[in-house]
Amino acid sequence: MFSIPGKSPVTITPAAERQIAKLMAGKSSHGLRIGLKKGGCAGMEYTMEMAETPHASDEVVEQGAARVMIAPTAQMFLFGTEIDYETGLLESGFKFRNPNVTEACGCGESVRFEPLGAGRPAS
Template sequence: MFSIPGKPPVTITPAAEARIARLMADKQAGGLRIGLKKGGCAGMEYTMELAEAANPGDEVVEQGGARVMIAPTAQMFLFGTQIDYKTDLLDSGFRFINPNVTESCGCGESVRFAPLEGSAAQRG
């Protein structure tokens, strides 16, 4: 929906691709659906769930054995995002490198985006 011909709406690093493919195989899922919900100290939180199939309106990105489905309400906020998977000494998990984020909380769990053009928040 919010795509540029020839350019995927999100990119997936090799580490994220491997982790998503493994989760899909382990749980016999059709893909990983990502989205956004209101919450957290910065205003929005990323959501992720394994799903059997894409819903109507989902934007689907397939890479190798990984399949990511982007919920329609999140597409404009996630366009240009890189999905990575990091394993550190104390934790591991998916990371979203999102150029649309204007602010994030200290813990990194929630984000804020610029108000949409023409929205009540932008008009003040």
């Protein structure tokens, strides 16, 4: 929907690729669908779910045995995002390094994006 020919909208680190492939095999799913919804103290939250089939308008990114499907309403906000999986002593989980985020809450669970067209130089 918002794709750039020859350029993947997101990149997946090897750690995230392994975790997504592991989840896909364990749940017998087609891949991990990511999206955005209103919520949290910064305004938007990432959503993730294992999906049995892609929607017709999903942007699909495949890397090795991992498959990520990006919901159409999130595609424009996720361009350039790196998806990683970090394992720590207290918590483990997916991390989104998104260059489009203008603000994030202290806990890192919600983000804010600059309004479309605001503050961006004309091309």
